[in-house]
Amino acid sequence: MSRIFASFAARATDSELAAASSRQAHGGRDGRGIAKGRGWALGCNRLASTDPETGRQPYRLPHLPGIVAVLDGEIYNHHSLRRRLRACGHRLVDRCDGTLLPALYAEYGTGFAQHLEGMFAIALIDLRAEPKLVLATDEQGMKTLYYHTSAEGKVHLSSELPGLLAFSQVPAQEREAGLDEYLTTGTCLGNQTILKGIRTLPPAALAVAGGGSGLRVWRRSSLARPAAVTPRESALQEEVGRLARTHVPVCSVLTNEPGSRLLTAVAARHQTEAEAAPLNSFHVSYGGRRSVAEQTAAGLVAQRGGALHHKVIISPAELPELLPRTIWHLGQPHADPAAITTYAAFRAVRQAGFTVALTAEGADPLFAATPTVPSQEDAARRDGGNWISPYVESLAAVPRPLRESLYTAEYQEYLRFLGATADRLAASLASDPADRSTAVTDFETGQLFPAHLRRLDHLSAAWAVQARLPFLQPAIAAAPRHGSADAPCRPATPYGAGRQLLPETLLRRPPAARTCPFEAMLAPGTPLMELAHDTLASGRLRGDGRLDPVAVKSLLADQFQEPSASRAKALWALLVYELWNQELHVLRPAQPRDDALLESALAAA
Structure with a gap:
């Protein structure tokens, strides 16, 4: 690398x-x-x-x-x-x-x-x-x-x-x-x-x-390769074995997803069969009662495979230091708090002496592990049967009503002229002739997944660790599934590779909801809330012309008076954005805004 x-x-x-x-x-x-x-x-x-x-x-x-x-x-x-x-x-x-x-x-x-x-x-x-x-x-x-x-x-x-x-x-x-x-x-x-x-x-x-x-x-075009004949479960074992062969020791980053548990189990067995040193696995959590179950499950996965397990817990006191560093390495704002856990995981990997780590990115579609589309029943109840609006809203770092209340009148006019991002996304999804599942898969693969891979690439490189991704190798995606016309297996589900390695309770344990304890981390008196107040209540927002500093200050005051998870999540997104802005101005002095479109919008209005 x-x-x-x-x-x-x-x-x-x-x-x-x-x-x-x-x-x-x-x-x-x-x-x-x-x-x-x-x-x-x-x-x-x-x-x-x-x-x-x-x-x-x-x-x-x-x-x-x-x-x-x-x-x-x-x-x-x-x-x-x-x-x-x-x-x-x-x-x-x-x-x-x-x-x-x-x-x-x-x-x-x-x-x-x-x-x-x-x-x-x-x-x-x-x-x-x-x-x-x-x-x-x-x-x-x-x-x-x-x-x-x-x-x-x-x-x-x-x-x-x-x-x-x-x-x-x-x-x-x-x-x-x-x-x-x-x-x-x-x-x-x-x-x-x-x-x-x-x-x-x-x-x-x-x-x-x-x-x-x-x-x-x-x-570019791809060379035609022979059709895969190795079942997907065997292909995973072969790819893990191939990617584990290197001139330096290899470890595993273990998350709460089924694919990551399977990957760690397969890699641990490979190390045993190769008569190599035991696999080291690394699992990160924020601590607290809500993460105990996931920490326990991760420890059991490692124990069953004979891996040496490293439990990494992020302290709330670390967040004001970790967040700016993570943002600097990402290079642009990214509101998913998983960025911090990724950064902390590779920090622990490097501090333990490893420079190559196996990760399970790309496994979610194989396991159908993270349904992001609201069910038809939920969509019907929430939006008159239309699944698109609830789906687009589920992506939001800040809910739309709150988001729009934070914008200046000038920026709202601009978005009315250009079209708000949510409306443009909804129109794009509505114009897709494919069925709902295919339309969402195409959108997430083409629009969301690249950002996920950039995050992994940048935050592993932050600690000079090469992240290797077995589930994204062509042999995994192209491998045939076991099953027959009468009893087909679930599409693209490589559970068979883990049946002899992990009990069903661990292998098929649903992943924890991808949430972050925003409310706890951004409660009054916490180190991160102090950073948010110092950053967002300052005069820096006044020169932007898009965020209304009065509205942002009101959001901070509401969170101090009556903490809530939704307001904390919004403050997190705003804090990430403003810290990124500060880093950008360190890298390059402030440049004039491009007001041509904004002036056109105001003239048209």
Whole structure:
């Protein structure tokens, strides 16, 4: 794993490249490297999980000096590719997985990424003729690459937003609609960011710049692979075994989800069968009576597999310190409190000496573990039979009536002109010709899941830990299900892999509701409430023009007088947003707001 950055068709100064590297140094502590030429630069901060002794980035082979590459992530099939490329006459100088990238590109051109298996974001410069920039991401988008292109065709990119903002030619200007989108969904949807003109590459992306044109991005095709014949339960065991093979020890992050319990059980058995050291598992909770049951269940899962279990409890006194650090590493506001537990989990992993961890991201659809669509009966009772409005409202970081009461009159006018995020989401879902379940699955996969993967990528890198995701490997999704036409199994349910490892009571135990003790954490007198008051009651909100400081102050007063979970959740979202704003202004001095759309809205009104 590495943190990578680059510029193309632009002049990046040495101080900008140094700043981009420094702002991402936490994610790659085993070496820094920069290659540059006229109008281009590639750089990386390396975390060595394959060939720690001799691997070096940027990658450049002696017999292919005109091809330079950097890699964030891992290539799992590099051994077979290495044999193929050597048979073609290429000389590979070490055992590092990314070393083969120049040779693979020399053989297959822009189709090189079709041959890769793994989790990766790649930037490559081809200098053999007119300079060309080539970017590629893995099929699931497990590794993030932010980019900005100017009207003149200048391209800048980075693994993390703070690194991208080290380039002075990249603007740090928030989109006007970003605040409403964030408070409506708790995150930035899809490949969009909260900053104007900055996006992330989508999954399975190929992007090319050169010849005087800007960056062109499209979804690359995949090579046809043999149909899977291994049942999904066996495929999971094989993938865990493959991802557990590394030059450094591997551990497991254990959450309250069924997929995570199964993953830890399978990984623990693999360690036993491989006669390796026992698996270490890490489980995080906020403490208190409500988390005792989940702590106990996690401990039992580890105990059954013979894993060495680490119970990590977040103290309320830590939150004022943990929250700003988490927000800085995310690079943009994210209202899900699971971000803090993710940050704390990888902190514990790293402090225990591990740099590679197995996690169960991507398992939810396989287990149908987290239904997010209200039932038809609930929807009918709540909204006259319409499921869309309750579903969109279920995503909100701040409920709509409260959200709109926090906006200034000016911002409300703007949203009436543009269309509130909730209305635009509802219209998009209503226009989908698919059935309800398919429409929601498509939305969550395409719009919500990328933000979830960005969170995992950034917060594992915050502690220089490589998170490996067995459930997102193609072999799991493509594997056939056991069952027959008369007695089919539930779609995509790999419980069979755990039947010999965990009792049914643990394996099928429903996950705890994905809630956070907001009310307790933001009660009067708590450290976090003091931070919220100091941050939100200050004069900073007055210069924004979108949030009404009087309304925010009233919300704080109501929470002091009569604490409630809904108000605490809203204060959490506002606190995250304002702390992010403070971090942004540290990274880059305040820039003028883009008022063109706002002025148009007011004129139309």
